[in-house]
Amino acid sequence: MMPGGSGHLRFQSTSLRGMLPYARVGGIAVVSLAAFLIMSWLMYREFRQLLIEQGVQLAEQFAHTSRPVFVVNNLDAIQKTASVFQGYPGVQYVAVIDRDFRVRYEDGVPSVPTHEAYRGSWPEHGTLAAEDDHFWHFIAPIGITDAEANSPYVERTRPGEVVGYVLLDIDKDRLRRLGFVLVPINATIGVVVTFLLIFWAKKETLSAHADVLESEVRIRTQDALAARDAALTADRHKSEFLATVTHEMRTPLHAIIGYTQLALENLQYHDDRPNETKFKVVLKNAVQLLALINNILDTTALEAGKMDVSLEPANLKDLVHSAIDTVRPLVSKNGNQLEHQINGQEMIVVDKAKLQQILTNLLTNAAKFTHRGHILLKAESTETQLCIEISDTGIGIPHDQQALIFQPFRKVEIDNAHKYQGTGLGLAISQAFCGLMGGAITVKSSVNAGATFTVTIPLPVRLKGDRHIDGARVSERAV
Amino acid sequence: MDNSCLTVREGTSERPGNLSSGVPEDRKRLSQGPYYGATCIVLILACLSAPLLARGASLPSPNVCVLYPDVGEPYARITAEILNGIAERISASQPCTLALLEQADTHAAKGWLSGRSPKVVITLGRLATHVLETSGTRLPYVIGALDISPDTRPEASGISLAVDPAVMFDHLTKIAPRIKRVFLVFEPAHDRWLLERAIKEASARGLELRAEPAANVLEGAERYGHFVQIAEPHTDAIWLTLNNAIIDDQNLVPYLIEKAWYRKIIIVSNTLEHARWGVLFATYPDNRALGHRLAEMALQLAEHPEHPLGVDPLRDIKIAPNTRIMNHLGLPAGSTSHFEIRYD
Numbered sequence: 001m002m003p004g005g006s007g008h009l010r011f012q013s014t015s016l017r018g019m020l021p022y023a024r025v026g027g028i029a030v031v032s033l034a035a036f037l038i039m040s041w042l043m044y045r046e047f048r049q050l051l052i053e054q055g056v057q058l059a060e061q062f063a064h065t066s067r068p069v070f071v072v073n074n075l076d077a078i079q080k081t082a083s084v085f086q087g088y089p090g091v092q093y094v095a096v097i098d099r100d101f102r103v104r105y106e107d108g109v110p111s112v113p114t115h116e117a118y119r120g121s122w123p124e125h126g127t128l129a130a131e132d133d134h135f136w137h138f139i140a141p142i143g144i145t146d147a148e149a150n151s152p153y154v155e156r157t158r159p160g161e162v163v164g165y166v167l168l169d170i171d172k173d174r175l176r177r178l179g180f181v182l183v184p185i186n187a188t189i190g191v192v193v194t195f196l197l198i199f200w201a202k203k204e205t206l207s208a209h210a211d212v213l214e215s216e217v218r219i220r221t222q223d224a225l226a227a228r229d230a231a232l233t234a235d236r237h238k239s240e241f242l243a244t245v246t247h248e249m250r251t252p253l254h255a256i257i258g259y260t261q262l263a264l265e266n267l268q269y270h271d272d273r274p275n276e277t278k279f280k281v282v283l284k285n286a287v288q289l290l291a292l293i294n295n296i297l298d299t300t301a302l303e304a305g306k307m308d309v310s311l312e313p314a315n316l317k318d319l320v321h322s323a324i325d326t327v328r329p330l331v332s333k334n335g336n337q338l339e340h341q342i343n344g345q346e347m348i349v350v351d352k353a354k355l356q357q358i359l360t361n362l363l364t365n366a367a368k369f370t371h372r373g374h375i376l377l378k379a380e381s382t383e384t385q386l387c388i389e390i391s392d393t394g395i396g397i398p399h400d401q402q403a404l405i406f407q408p409f410r411k412v413e414i415d416n417a418h419k420y421q422g423t424g425l426g427l428a429i430s431q432a433f434c435g436l437m438g439g440a441i442t443v444k445s446s447v448n449a450g451a452t453f454t455v456t457i458p459l460p461v462r463l464k465g466d467r468h469i470d471g472a473r474v475s476e477r478a479v
Numbered sequence: 480m481d482n483s484c485l486t487v488r489e490g491t492s493e494r495p496g497n498l499s500s501g502v503p504e505d506r507k508r509l510s511q512g513p514y515y516g517a518t519c520i521v522l523i524l525a526c527l528s529a530p531l532l533a534r535g536a537s538l539p540s541p542n543v544c545v546l547y548p549d550v551g552e553p554y555a556r557i558t559a560e561i562l563n564g565i566a567e568r569i570s571a572s573q574p575c576t577l578a579l580l581e582q583a584d585t586h587a588a589k590g591w592l593s594g595r596s597p598k599v600v601i602t603l604g605r606l607a608t609h610v611l612e613t614s615g616t617r618l619p620y621v622i623g624a625l626d627i628s629p630d631t632r633p634e635a636s637g638i639s640l641a642v643d644p645a646v647m648f649d650h651l652t653k654i655a656p657r658i659k660r661v662f663l664v665f666e667p668a669h670d671r672w673l674l675e676r677a678i679k680e681a682s683a684r685g686l687e688l689r690a691e692p693a694a695n696v697l698e699g700a701e702r703y704g705h706f707v708q709i710a711e712p713h714t715d716a717i718w719l720t721l722n723n724a725i726i727d728d729q730n731l732v733p734y735l736i737e738k739a740w741y742r743k744i745i746i747v748s749n750t751l752e753h754a755r756w757g758v759l760f761a762t763y764p765d766n767r768a769l770g771h772r773l774a775e776m777a778l779q780l781a782e783h784p785e786h787p788l789g790v791d792p793l794r795d796i797k798i799a800p801n802t803r804i805m806n807h808l809g810l811p812a813g814s815t816s817h818f819e820i821r822y823d
Contacts, residue, residue, distance in 0.1 A: 068730035071700045144696060147728040152548045152604040153557075153624045153640060156669075158723055163697055 036190030059140035060126035093169035111135040138168040295425040314352040323359035335372040344381040354433040361426040370394030391452035397445040544597040546607035549578035564770015589614040598781040619784035623773040629790040636788035643792035644677035659714040660687040662706040699725030712743035719748035760800040768795035
């Protein structure tokens with residue numbers, strides 16, 4: 001199958017699946033509204049039938065009540081009777097006529113010319129004779145019966161006889177009002193019920209989705225936990241591997257460096273300048289390799305929480321001078337000027353090796369990324385804090401990368417990065433060492449405006465028993 | 480199938496006193512329906528009564544048989560009283576009786592009569608008269624307990640339930656002595672004979688009779704409605720005859736009574752129920768005396784069956800006064816204690 005066709009089918013399937021809830025909601029709405037409209041129609045029809053039956057009963061009652069007064073032709077009584085029935089809701093016209101269709105009494109205006117319309121088809125019982133848009137026209141006969149019809153002593157039984165009719169026009173206002181009320185009410189109920197059904201359907205769907213999601217989350221969580229465990233295991237294996245390898249590499253490297261130095265002394269003794277230069281290169285690279293291995297070892301130890309802190313008295317001035325001496329060749333090589341200022345008490349109690357490595361790393365970075373610039377180291381120790389600030393006028397660090405440079409193997413991403421060699425471990429190790437002593441390194445920099453790294457270590461460095469600080473294990477040592 | 484077949488009650492009264500309870504003691508009940516059933520019953524009766532028939536052949540045939548309707552109360556009591564009256568007058572000739580249900584079979588009735596060969600038959604009420612007249616028998620008969628008229632039955636013999644105007648006027652003037660004028664509505668085709676008697680009797684008693692014709696209840700209502708408007712209190716009386724063709728009991732009479740109450744007009748009637756409703760008094764037949772008269776007429780007709788006796792008005796009546804109306808009209812009610820029926 002062609003990729004395009006497959007995609008089209010997938011699109012169609014997705015659309016249909018997406019439209020399914022809407023179709024269901026629409027179906028519910030249509031069915032509910034249709035049901036309530038049908039119910040409205042049925043109720044309307046029933047009420048109409050009820051009103052017609054009431055009208056027929058009213059006409060028959062009127063005829064029954066009119067019978068005595070009709071028989072004796074008492075117009076006052078007929079009027080009195082008719083007025084009672086005219087008081088019923090919706091009655092607009094009442095009339096009493098005799099069997100020759102002469103009007104004995106009438107009140108109101110007939111909506112249709114009843115006498116002409118129904119002549120010849122007069123009913124034997126009360127009935128709805130006709131209707132139009134506004135009125136029902138009821139007719140009921142006025143009948144008299146023979147009270148003695150059942151007597152065995154009467155020769156002639158008089159059959160039931162219709163002596164007249166009553167006419168009753170009732171308007172359809174009540175039916176119309178019901179229609180006006182019934183349809184909106186039922187439609188409203190229909191809408192409410194529709195919404196309830198939709199809400200119920202949605203709730204069911206959401207509940208089903210929630211169940212699916214919950215199981216998926218549970219599965220994913222289990223997967224993530226397994227992945228995390230695997231990653232931790234792999235990381236531990238990596239650290240152990242690195243520690244083992246670098247440790248095993250450092251031993252022969254020391255031998256290389258040692259024998260290279262011996263060879264170099266012999267060459268210097270014999271003044272063999274060409275070979276001396278070559279061996280110096282070997283020595284330099286071996287030393288760099290050793291530094292790299294040491295950094296990797298430190299990183300591995302830090303990640304494994306096996307880095308110890310050894311507090312001992314140290315002379316701040318000596319530490320600074322030692323670090324400056326270490327980086328001086330690089331400073332000179334890049335044509336930089338390095339100054340330093342030391343204030344406060346000189347003797348402090350810190351992890352001497354780590355502090356010196358911190359200073360060396362920061363000065364190395366400053367010298368590496370500054371060309372023909374100025375580097376200033378300011379160190380100040382008080383009773384409570386040691387603060388060392390190293391600033392340069394180098395290429396600076398972009399603002400968005402300042403948080404990344406303290407992560408292992410992360411280097412500043414700049415255009416000519418290949419010019420600046422390094423493993424990317426220095427700042428990460430320095431930050432970790434500061435952390436082991438309860439301090440931190442911060443940076444302020446902007447591109448082409450240099451950088452200022454500030455090391456802050458609270459004094460005295462407090463160690464109580466064995467505890468972990470920032471993931472590293474610290475052992476207290478007598479000072 | 481009781482309703483579809485003839486059901487008769489027959490009996491032969493040996494002692495008139497047996498009818499005092501209203502039902503003869505020796506009356507039998509016959510069910511004659513489909514031919515099969517009738518045949519069976521006839522055979523069974525023939526077997527059972529063979530000795531009796533052999534002996535009965537020497538007995539005289541009854542002179543009078545009575546056909547009457549088998550109806551419930553209150554008519555059954557009336558019929559029983561009439562039968563008692565008949566039996567009291569013809570006890571020597573052992574009258575036989577046959578009770579007829581509504582769905583009576585005229586052929587069965589004819590057979591029953593042929594088996595007894597009476598000289599004359601008395602029919603009581605509409606059903607019995609109709610059954611006899613349609614049965615095809617040529618027996619002479621006397622009609623009783625029916626509002627017959629000689630205007631419609633010129634060859635009949637019997638006593639109508641229509642009250643004789645002479646008796647009516649006598650009672651009226653006795654209870655209301657100040658009466659001077661009597662209003663009456665009559666049906667020309669039916670009540671002419673009564674009107675002639677009324678005119679004659681009223682004149683004989685110094686009363687003015689004002690009678691107007693009506694052909695139906697509406698006209699009757701119109702005439703009576705007019706009468707009740709123009710009648711004078713105390714001296715005028717309105718007479719409601721026993722003609723249901725022109726008098727609508729349910730609608731007219733209550734209206735007349737209401738109007739008469741307010742105008743203090745006297746109304747008298749030949750329908751007993753009207754007395755309860757509020758007329759001054761109503762008449763009702765003296766059934767036992769009526770029975771006597773019917774029996775006498777039957778025996779007379781038996782002697783000369785070729786000469787019909789004609790229709791006589793009812794003279795044997797009783798009075799049921801309404802004392803509340805009497806008091807309302809200022810008439811003395813103290814002398815009404817002897818009336819069998821009195822409404823207070």
